[in-house]
Amino acid sequence: MPRKKTFSCGHKGYGQTCHRCIQECATWIQKKQEKQEWEASFSLDPINLRHLPAHLVLKARTIIARLEGSRNYIEFRGKRMRHNRLIISIPLSRDYRMICRDCGTKLVPEGVMSHEEYNVCKPGG
Numbered sequence: 001m002p003r004k005k006t007f008s009c010g011h012k013g014y015g016q017t018c019h020r021c022i023q024e025c026a027t028w029i030q031k032k033q034e035k036q037e038w039e040a041s042f043s044l045d046p047i048n049l050r051h052l053p054a055h056l057v058l059k060a061r062t063i064i065a066r067l068e069g070s071r072n073y074i075e076f077r078g079k080r081m082r083h084n085r086l087i088i089s090i091p092l093s094r095d096y097r098m099i100c101r102d103c104g105t106k107l108v109p110e111g112v113m114s115h116e117e118y119n120v121c122k123p124g125g
């Protein structure tokens, strides 16, 4: 049985290199790649979703994908704005709304607004 040695990183173990650090490095690279892929995925979105929390990004993407094929915004509790019937507001959460424009044959996403922004600038107004 070889004796444990202390590597330059401070960890103890067997062999030429510290397996803990190799593992940590692999995890770090994987996380970094996942982060890059996540960031790159935003360039495929028709609207900017970068400021949203991750679970709302996924929810918004699901809604956008569903609206591509159908105009059924009511499925997502969306409703038309009273001051502009062409603008549809779909709640993503208590704090965020997705704004879509009714372009006749389809609903085109315009953006996501926080509850405060939404109350101040009245989308489509």
Ligand SMILES: [Zn+2]
Pocket (backbone or CB within 6 Å): 007, 009, 010, 011, 018, 019, 020, 021, 022
């Ligand atoms: Zn180490």
